[in-house]
Amino acid sequence: MEHRQRAPIPTSITIAALLFLFVPLGLVVLFSFNSTGSLTFPFAGFSMRWYRQIAESPEFRSAVTNSAFVGLVVALVTLVLGTLAAYGLTRASTRWRTPIAVLLFLPLTLPGLFLGLSLLVLFARVEVTLSLATVAIAHLVYVTPYYLLIAVAALQRLDPALEEAGADLGGNGWLVFRRVTLPQVWPVLVSASCLAFALSFDEFIITFFVIGPDSTLPLFIFSTLRRTVDPSVNAISSLLLMITLALFAFAFLLTVRGARSRGLSIEPEALGSGSR
Amino acid sequence: MTGSQGSAPRVRLVDVVKRFSDVTALEAVTLDVADGEFVTLLGPSGCGKTTLLRIVAGFERPSEGRVLLGGDDVTAAPPHRRPVNMVFQRPALFPHLDVAANVAFGPRIDGLSKAEIDRVVGEALALVQLDGFQHRRSHELSGGQMQRVALARAIVNRPQVLLLDEPLSALDLKIRLEMESELRRLHREIGGTFIYVTHDQREALALSDRIVVFNHGRIEQIGSPNDVYRRPASPFVARFVGDANVIPVEVSEGGAEPAEVAVGAHRFPAPSVDISGPAWLVLRPEVVRVRPPSGDGSLRGVVQDLSFRGTGHSYRVTVEDVPEPLKAEVSGGEAFAIGATVELTWEPEACRLLPRDPGAD
Amino acid sequence: MASLAEAPTRTTERAERRRAKPLIATLPAVAWLLAFFAAPLLVFLVYSFLTNELYAVGLPFTLEAYADALTSSLNRTLARNSLVVGLLTASTTVIVGLPIAYWLRFVARRSRLAVLFLITASMFASYLVRIYAWRTVLGSRGLINSALERTGLIDEPLGFLLYSRFAVVVALVHIFLPYVVLVLFAGMGPVSEGLLESARDLGANASLLWRRVLLPIMAAPAFSAFVFVFILSSADYVTPQFLGGKDGVTLGVQIQQNFIAVGNWPLAAATSFLMLLAFVAVYAIGSFALRRLRLHDIRLES
Numbered sequence: 001m002e003h004r005q006r007a008p009i010p011t012s013i014t015i016a017a018l019l020f021l022f023v024p025l026g027l028v029v030l031f032s033f034n035s036t037g038s039l040t041f042p043f044a045g046f047s048m049r050w051y052r053q054i055a056e057s058p059e060f061r062s063a064v065t066n067s068a069f070v071g072l073v074v075a076l077v078t079l080v081l082g083t084l085a086a087y088g089l090t091r092a093s094t095r096w097r098t099p100i101a102v103l104l105f106l107p108l109t110l111p112g113l114f115l116g117l118s119l120l121v122l123f124a125r126v127e128v129t130l131s132l133a134t135v136a137i138a139h140l141v142y143v144t145p146y147y148l149l150i151a152v153a154a155l156q157r158l159d160p161a162l163e164e165a166g167a168d169l170g171g172n173g174w175l176v177f178r179r180v181t182l183p184q185v186w187p188v189l190v191s192a193s194c195l196a197f198a199l200s201f202d203e204f205i206i207t208f209f210v211i212g213p214d215s216t217l218p219l220f221i222f223s224t225l226r227r228t229v230d231p232s233v234n235a236i237s238s239l240l241l242m243i244t245l246a247l248f249a250f251a252f253l254l255t256v257r258g259a260r261s262r263g264l265s266i267e268p269e270a271l272g273s274g275s276r
Numbered sequence: 277m278t279g280s281q282g283s284a285p286r287v288r289l290v291d292v293v294k295r296f297s298d299v300t301a302l303e304a305v306t307l308d309v310a311d312g313e314f315v316t317l318l319g320p321s322g323c324g325k326t327t328l329l330r331i332v333a334g335f336e337r338p339s340e341g342r343v344l345l346g347g348d349d350v351t352a353a354p355p356h357r358r359p360v361n362m363v364f365q366r367p368a369l370f371p372h373l374d375v376a377a378n379v380a381f382g383p384r385i386d387g388l389s390k391a392e393i394d395r396v397v398g399e400a401l402a403l404v405q406l407d408g409f410q411h412r413r414s415h416e417l418s419g420g421q422m423q424r425v426a427l428a429r430a431i432v433n434r435p436q437v438l439l440l441d442e443p444l445s446a447l448d449l450k451i452r453l454e455m456e457s458e459l460r461r462l463h464r465e466i467g468g469t470f471i472y473v474t475h476d477q478r479e480a481l482a483l484s485d486r487i488v489v490f491n492h493g494r495i496e497q498i499g500s501p502n503d504v505y506r507r508p509a510s511p512f513v514a515r516f517v518g519d520a521n522v523i524p525v526e527v528s529e530g531g532a533e534p535a536e537v538a539v540g541a542h543r544f545p546a547p548s549v550d551i552s553g554p555a556w557l558v559l560r561p562e563v564v565r566v567r568p569p570s571g572d573g574s575l576r577g578v579v580q581d582l583s584f585r586g587t588g589h590s591y592r593v594t595v596e597d598v599p600e601p602l603k604a605e606v607s608g609g610e611a612f613a614i615g616a617t618v619e620l621t622w623e624p625e626a627c628r629l630l631p632r633d634p635g636a637d
Numbered sequence: 638m639a640s641l642a643e644a645p646t647r648t649t650e651r652a653e654r655r656r657a658k659p660l661i662a663t664l665p666a667v668a669w670l671l672a673f674f675a676a677p678l679l680v681f682l683v684y685s686f687l688t689n690e691l692y693a694v695g696l697p698f699t700l701e702a703y704a705d706a707l708t709s710s711l712n713r714t715l716a717r718n719s720l721v722v723g724l725l726t727a728s729t730t731v732i733v734g735l736p737i738a739y740w741l742r743f744v745a746r747r748s749r750l751a752v753l754f755l756i757t758a759s760m761f762a763s764y765l766v767r768i769y770a771w772r773t774v775l776g777s778r779g780l781i782n783s784a785l786e787r788t789g790l791i792d793e794p795l796g797f798l799l800y801s802r803f804a805v806v807v808a809l810v811h812i813f814l815p816y817v818v819l820v821l822f823a824g825m826g827p828v829s830e831g832l833l834e835s836a837r838d839l840g841a842n843a844s845l846l847w848r849r850v851l852l853p854i855m856a857a858p859a860f861s862a863f864v865f866v867f868i869l870s871s872a873d874y875v876t877p878q879f880l881g882g883k884d885g886v887t888l889g890v891q892i893q894q895n896f897i898a899v900g901n902w903p904l905a906a907a908t909s910f911l912m913l914l915a916f917v918a919v920y921a922i923g924s925f926a927l928r929r930l931r932l933h934d935i936r937l938e939s
Contacts (some may be wrong), residue, residue, distance in 0.1 A: 010740035014752065017737055017814065021759040024770035024811070027780065031773070081666045088662030100663050103670055109865065110674075111872030113889050114909050117896060118677035121684055121906070141674045144666060161368035164335055167355040168362045169382035169429065176356075179381075183372040195761070202763045205875060221765045225772075225879065237766040248761040252754055 025241060032234035050235035060236065063220035067201050070132055070216065074139045075197035078147045082196075083189055085144075086151035087177070108145040112205030115141065120209040130212030138210045139200040146199060147192050154188040155181070191251030198247040202240065284347035286311045286469045287332060287437055292341035294327050294493075301327045302493045304341070309437075314463050314470045316480040319490030320516065325473045328490075329439050332471065333362045346436060356385075361430035362439040366446060367422035369414040375401070375425050376410035382433040400432035401425075403462060420451040424458075431466060440472045444479065456482055477517045481505060489513050511630060514558040521559040521602050524632060527552050534624045540597025542575055545624040554632040563626035564604035566591055566618050574619040577602065579612050593620060685906035694902055702907035712891065712908065719887040719912075722802060723871025726809040727863045730817040733810075734862065735855065738821035743830065753822075760815035768879050771808040775799040775880075800882035808880055809870045817862045824858025825851075856932040860923050868916045888912060 035047035054060045089101055119138050123130060166176035204218035217240055224233050285308040294302040302324045309315050317325035330336045331343060334355035342351045350358050369378050379397045401407050404424040414422060423443055430438055444452045463470055474480055480487050481501045489496040497509040508514035511522045525537040534545035537557060569576060577595035588607035595602055612618050686698045706712055741749055774780050775798040785791045836850045874889035896905040
């Protein structure tokens with residue numbers, strides 16, 4: 001019996017925005033299957049030649065491996081550090097909470113350019129050789145606040161009476177966390193960790209400064225873009241798009257399904273507070 | 277503290293004070309609860325009753341004072357080291373576990389064997405009449421059923437004290453009444469000590485052996501339901517427990533038998549008290565009789581409002597020199613119309629006099 | 638029993654410590670950010686006061702880098718470009734984002750979850766791929782120009798499309814719009830349908846509803862979204878490199894070039910901190926205005 005009004009202006013703006021967001025990306029994917037190198041219509045014909053071409057490139061392969069390796073390390077370390085931090089932030093109540101929260105969320109507002117430059121200067125100063133390790137260090141700084149946004153929201157939504165009931169029934173802090181808290185929030189934490197992987201996998205702005213002789217997928221795309229108009233860029237870009245979007249879709253489903261199996265509303269709660 | 281286990285009260289609170297930054301939630305509360313007793317902490321929201329319960333459970337620590345359970349000082353013990361269990365306002369069932377696993381949460385921590393756990397869980401569920409619900413998830417239960425599971429989960433450990441924090445407040449009236457009699461039965465059957473928190477005076481009167489009335493972080497009165505209702509210790513208790521007319525009066529002859537009190541120009545008898553001067557007259561609406569004016573000098577007023585109550589009528593009668601209209605519950609009889617002049621009478625022993633500070637009100 | 642009286646201060650302290658205990662869990666993350674976020678920024682700040690020599694930096698401390706950064710006329714032009722790019726991107730995203738958030742909150746029915754999914758998904762679409770995509774769409778041999786030529790509407794490619802400030806802003810809007818929509822949608826979450834209905838009931842039409850009810854409520858979240866996008870878009874250094882023409886090159890590009898190509902680290906550091914100072918100023922002025930308008934802390938009953 002919900003009575004919803006029709007709102008032609010917001011509706012058309014939403015549709016236009018969706019087209020604006022997806023048509024350019026769709027075209028890149030579409031032309032990655034074009035049999036000629038042309039980027040104009042008409043579409044010449046379907047072909048996988050650009051994918052075959054990049055699959056044979058050793059630079060591309062090592063870039064993908066490097067990105068996946070860094071992403072995996074970042075996702076796992078964030079899962080541990082971020083979950084601990086989110087738990088601490090949501091369960092403590094003292095005057096130290098706010099400054100710590102500010103520190104943990106601040107990287108969100110610092111442009112990557114400045115973080116990248118600062119880290120480069122620091123690494124140069126203490127004579128650390130740039131490598132994939134320095135990339136992972138930088139990425140961890142970059143993804144922590146994003147992970148925390150999701151994890152803190154999930155832990156805050158949890159009814160505090162659940163943890164109190166656990167403690168009241170005889171569980172100490174660690175047992176309550178393991179047996180009461182984690183079972184409620186693990187789907188959200190795992191999906192946030194997937195998103196950390198996706199963010200790291202796609203990071204360019206900071207990586208540009210702190211990477212040594214190695215390459216990652218975004219760096220590989222960057223140098224290809226600077227060199228030539230190489231049609232294989234479409235295929236590389238499409239692959240990068242598909243990998244990050246698949247990760248996101250997995251994370252999204254995990255969250256929605258986790259909520260559903262608990263009989264909660266199926267709103268994508270991790271994405272905003274869209275309460276009815 | 278060397279109190280022997282036998283004679284020590286089950287729960288003893290000594291001068292418990294709780295401050296939240298600059299707000300004082302509890303002011304030096306001292307209370308003993310005997311073994312097997314059903315004690316209700318009653319008061320309006322924000323009076324400190326829930327804070328006190330949470331202090332007994334161990335979720336809050338008192339700023340001052342001590343908490344003793346069966347003679348042992350547990351003031352500093354965390355919740356999981358206290359032999360008490362709590363039923364929360366909302367059921368707070370673990371949504372990732374089914375009914376049986378919820379109830380088994382405590383026994384499992386205690387390291388009971390699988391067979392043992394099944395047995396105690398079955399017993400607990402039978403006690404709350406949920407046998408056969410073992411494998412339901414919490415979202416497949418009704419509100420009343422969820423609260424029963426929460427009860428089973430709390431009593432399965434056979435706690436020394438069961439704490440109940442307004443466990444019925446989220447339920448519909450009909451289910452609430454049903455659960456009340458369930459709670460009375462449960463208390464009889466397991467014979468434990470129950471501490472119950474509520475703001476519903478009707479619930480408190482119906483359930484408890486003793487009622488502790490709270491206001492502004494202080495105990496206003498401790499007594500049996502009958503005591504608290506019939507002999508309220510303060511105007512607050514009179515108004516909060518049951519309905520009451522609380523009238524400012526002057527006691528002219530307190531020591532006399534019967535005493536005489538005055539409202540404006542009216543004088544009437546009251547039970548003997550050792551008060552003279554300003555006092556409060558507490559009068560339950562059901563002891564007030566309403567009759568046509570006879571001219572014998574009884575209190576006279578004008579009917580301002582009446583409503584039909586099934587068994588009778590309830591009136592609000594405006595009386596000269598009395599600040600608020602008097603309430604009267606009259607069973608049977610014919611109704612007086614709004615605007616009619618009536619006389620109000622009552623038996624002198626049915627009212628109660630309390631001291632009044634003339635400065636206030 | 639005598640010990641009862643002396644307990645209070647100790648217990649209060651202990652209670653404070655007990656409530657602080659969970660913060661221990663934040664220590665690993667805090668240590669990480671102190672070492673790799675706070676420390677590098679401090680070192681970078683120190684560098685901005687060092688003297689630049691050929692292929693080296695050293696003492697004495699000096700304000701030379703700041704003087705250079707502030708007096709360079711090129712820097713001033715580029716700073717203006719950054720400012721314009723940031724303002725255009727931030728205002729476009731917020732202006733477009735508001736009706737979308739409204740649609741998600743109050744108009745959408747079954748499609749809400751799907752649209753939320755799409756918008757959030759596009760947030761994770763690769764940054765470089767977006768820039769590349771817009772280069773193909775806007776280029777002189779790109780899709781728009783070739784389509785227009787084919788239909789005979791134009792004879793030669795529209796030059797302003799690519800390598801211009803326009804192209805930079807379009808790509809940046811594409812990058813930041815999803816963030817803004819999600820922030821505004823979250824901000825609109827506590828606004829109840831009842832609130833809108835009572836406004837309509839009291840006679841508000843759509844324009845009044847926005848001006849008198851929604852915009853004041855949304856002022857604070859819209860401002861956060863605006864500042865977030867303004868900072869990140871005006872300091873972006875990649876998009877202008879690929880899509881910007883003369884008026885599209887920004888201070889971010891200059892800082893990066895100064896650092897990589899010229900190797901003048903103090904100058905890059907000084908310029909960075911001047912930019913950060915400008916961001917803080919924008920934030921402070923905006924917060925002050927919100928406070929003066931009493932829009933900074935509107936709490937909705939839920």
